[in-house]
Amino acid sequence: MSDDNQKTLCGYIEEELQIKDPQAYISLIEPATHYCEGCGRSAAKPENVCKPKKL
Ligand SMILES: [Zn+2]
Incomplete structure (x- = not known):
């Protein structure tokens, strides 16, 4: 149960981080180098x- 801080964007989006905390979300995707x-x-x-x- 120690992988809590290794969450992927895919997991954050399930939790709607992009709605709850757009700034935190943007910092994860900018500048995008991978998809x-x-x-x-x-x-x-x-x-x-x-x-x-890699992009
Ligand atoms: Zn994914």
């Missing part, structure tokens, strides 16, 4: 998506 092959989200860090793929 998720699984769900198509873009992220600033590969570890923030479940299936990172």
Whole structure:
């Protein structure tokens, strides 16, 4: 139960972080360098998506 701080963007979006805390959400996606092959989200860090793929 220690993977709480390793949540992916995909997980944050399920919790609606982009609605609850847009600034925190933006800081995760800007500047986007990777996207998720699984769900198509873009992220600033590969570890923030479940299936990172370089942009
Ligand atoms: Zn994903």
